[in-house]
Amino acid sequence: MIDVSQSPHVKLHSVPIRAVRLDEGFWSARMRINVERSIPTMLEELEQHGIVDNFRRLSGGKQAPRRGPLYSDSDIYKWMEAVAYVLESEDRPDLRATFDRLTDEILAAQEPSGYLNTYYVDERTDKRFAEMYRSHELYCLGHLLQAAIAYYRSTGNRKLLDGGIRFVNYMVENFGPSKRPALTGHPEFEMALVELYRTTGDRKYLDFAGYLLSGLERERLHLTDGQVQYMFSGIPFTLRRHFEGHAVRAMYASSGATDYYAETGDAAYWSTLERLWSDLSNHKMYITGGVGSREAGESIGEAYELPNAQAYGESCAAIGNMIWNWRMLAVTGEARFADVIERALYNGINSGMSLSGTLYCYRNPLESAGEKIRNEWYDTTCCPPNLERTLAALPGYFYSTNAAGVYVNLYDNSHLDWHLENGAGLKIEQKTKYPWSDTVELTLTPAASSEFSVFLRTPGWSRSTEFTVNGKPASGVAKAGHPGGGSANAGRYFEIRRQWRAGDRVVVKFDMAAQLVRANPLVREDAGRVAVQRGPVVYCIESPDQPALSSLFDIELVSPAEAFREEFRRDLLGGVTVLRHRGVVAEKPLADEPLYQAVAKAARSPVKPVELTLIPYYAWANRGLTSMEVWIPLYQDGR
């Protein structure tokens, strides 16, 4: 997704998608659905809703009014980026032909100047670049470039890339401090510009990203306080002290700023990024990795403002969190960023697509009384193709390299076929049923025996982790990283440095027992409640599994004296491990009690025991309209 092989200020380098094959396992099932169902049906939706016709009408290929919101061009670009990633994993001439056809149809709408946008045409032509706080012109261009670069990397075909460059060159020539003022009203273009610099080596693209991040044009563009808060642009990025405003904009802006830092090493950027990351992970991130508390403005709330039923948690924002942390991981090599990637991926992103692959969440609340949360289409359909490109790119997140060796970031049944940075070939096979099983077997096949390090991510949630090499305990060197867990290695990479030979076998065994998680008491909505997490998977209770109960919200989880009982249910929700535990339920429905009552009178209502079944959060809302809760009240006798 990003090529940081030449970036001077990164510690880890990416491994291309094509070097990793996900075998039968947790993610391969999702990826297969993505390719077989999601991607084809989404193109049908985009066609039906006129999003491709918006281009055809400009080249005379179709007589039709323009349809969709002003940013709809980006939806087809994101879809194309997904296809480009699929082509790294599979040879799909049909998808390649579709991409090429779409490229032709899109570029046929490009003007000689390079300008390309289906909204600012006809009677809106004179508004081009005149309302950049809302126009999404550069946002669409950014997505075009990302699709074009991905396709160029996977196929060598640079037709769309050349088209994108024509538009970018038009921008660079006409906009800047001594020219017309430019602004990313929805940040995203910054990432694409840095990637274009990485792809072409032409520094002017990096400089233009720096210009946009510098936020110099507030005055010339008459931006209000509310606008620069909402857009997360328009003032110098390095003046940001906390997250606010539109969640997706904030994540994308931070991703672009990290890309910019990776190339420039500007210390002001790094201190800002560290501060923002701390603000997000300490104050504003859902346990699912979701971001964005408020529906109003699709925005990030105040510190600790993390409502559950009202959570917005847009799928795109969780994806933004993941792609930002991917860049932070590259820059630092610290496992805390990979922990966030895993958290977002398995939960707040994974919830965004139905098990069928054809329904999508825009919002991802952590509690629901039965609203319709999955739809096949949204007028603002940013999330569906964003989920598709994320799943298609997934193999690219599994490994990284540096001069010392290879980093294992994620675990799943898979094969790596790549090389060390000295060029020596290296294959790694992972055999595991992760995240359902706690054990991963890695078999290494270096092309020739040599000394290097294998860095195994030890997730922050694993309270104790055992590493063996060829059956003997491995002594590791704990790497920098925050001490997120109870064991010395949790939240770090465990380094095993040795002379590796073909067939060497590493076994990692995590502590995957389901655990209760509590939130900081300053999170008002989670007080007295716990979440249940098993490995990377956050669980929830959902009404279909509690058929005897009239209201899911009368349930409390009995404070555990005993462990959760685990059962893998192949038949359920695509195959999940369910958790069972003792609970209680109020004998009189809570809804029948008054809103307020004096404590003296409020003797605890009688409860009766109940057997609770928990399912993975990501799998909720696949059985009709249901009620669901992640943060469950904790029942303690004598409370």
Next chain:
Amino acid sequence: MIDVSQSPHVKLHSVPIRAVRLDEGFWSARMRINVERSIPTMLEELEQHGIVDNFRRLSGGKQAPRRGPLYSDSDIYKWMEAVAYVLESEDRPDLRATFDRLTDEILAAQEPSGYLNTYYVDERTDKRFAEMYRSHELYCLGHLLQAAIAYYRSTGNRKLLDGGIRFVNYMVENFGPSKRPALTGHPEFEMALVELYRTTGDRKYLDFAGYLLSGLERERLHLTDGQVQYMFSGIPFTLRRHFEGHAVRAMYASSGATDYYAETGDAAYWSTLERLWSDLSNHKMYITGGVGSREAGESIGEAYELPNAQAYGESCAAIGNMIWNWRMLAVTGEARFADVIERALYNGINSGMSLSGTLYCYRNPLESAGEKIRNEWYDTTCCPPNLERTLAALPGYFYSTNAAGVYVNLYDNSHLDWHLENGAGLKIEQKTKYPWSDTVELTLTPAASSEFSVFLRTPGWSRSTEFTVNGKPASGVAKAGHPGGGSANAGRYFEIRRQWRAGDRVVVKFDMAAQLVRANPLVREDAGRVAVQRGPVVYCIESPDQPALSSLFDIELVSPAEAFREEFRRDLLGGVTVLRHRGVVAEKPLADEPLYQAVAKAARSPVKPVELTLIPYYAWANRGLTSMEVWIPLYQDGR
């Protein structure tokens, strides 16, 4: 405020403002500030911001552009209504002259047709009644009528009233089922129409209110689902099943519907009103009597969605809650409605005006990290004059009558000089320091000795209440009402029926000990927390009273083995009873703890004892920018 003396479907009748004098006490201090500071400075603000000039420019009296939002005419009308109520209590020739001058300036802008609105003029003339979902034309007319009727009642002068009637007649003649379609995009006009019917006896005004409440015009006006939810109008009122949408609109619509029921006795209205009242008081009302959880759309949230820091709780919505319950009380004679009036009045309304009388809250959150909540002016300045008219009308809420006798709804140092419904004169003197003291002495002076009932409201919060007549325990007859408290009479009117003689002395003694209140566990934000209430007054902790603590939000209240210590502080915040109690504070700031951690690891952080001081919620934010909290975490050892 409302004259229900001829209304066939009420159980209680109002006592005019002029019949009640509030002597030195809790409310007289607020009312004096209102007359001496709030009302004069608000007129200055209205003048400075061009709200009166908007009328003058139409009659050629002033060359100026129109200023303010499209509903700003209503702000001056509400101010005038406040003045009209003041004139019931005091002879103020200056205010009367100002009212008359404003009347002339307003009516000079009225068109021959009767149309009167300063926004839909000039280039917007053709939009009259063409965008009623937002236009506020009828909202402004409603407020004009309420001011005009109040002034007519207090002075006999009907000049403004006649002007208002001209506009209403224009509406009635031109709008209706077989004429042009009408809609109250912001309900309020319905109340005014019923009051105009009560004032003139002309049934066409009542019928027009019924037409508006019938919501017949959804189709002709092409109203969307979102619009009819938000406006709380546009569909038949009797189809409403729960509260939603804009909080003030919902309260005003319900008030108008209750007025309509009081005249018609339409059973469908009553069952709707009962259902809505239950929805509000069981699911959607703050402990302060505030209404409206969400800033987005200034709206009522889902059931149990009652956030504290993010609470909207617009002052106007709490006032709407009070005036609606005043009508419900008249219709039923049931004390549960008076309980809500008292709750809103002492807390969520009273917080809306600063102790200085010149700063106003628009939002009334129940928790704050130090935002600026009080301002002298808002572009949408609905709340300030609304607070002023409410305080000026306050004496009118103290008593009601029916054929059996007299109802005492509220308690404060005061004199009533009125008569029973048989015409026999009756004076009642209340001597009390309520709400700081628990005792009220009432001395009755009937013009001639006779048998009748005195109904004394026993608030729902009083766990035990003693009544004596001339020093001897009074035997009462409990009246209908919900059993809100622990004593048999709490939440009811206590009836004392006897032969009353001049000088008879009733003493009521409430249980006013501070008590802890908990919210239904379904209110996510209040879980594990308690509010402290003493009598009708809801308390809070505010940072100036806890000077040694770095964060107010690290405090917990120790579960009370001992009572709160009370101290009346004459010097503090205009004179308040403060409460003191043991608390604890985390030794390590909660903000330094992680956002999420495994419960096993989250052994309770060490705490140290701290002495907590609580002040009345209404008095917060009068000492600069402070942090504040109503719902305080409850500390229980061993938790």
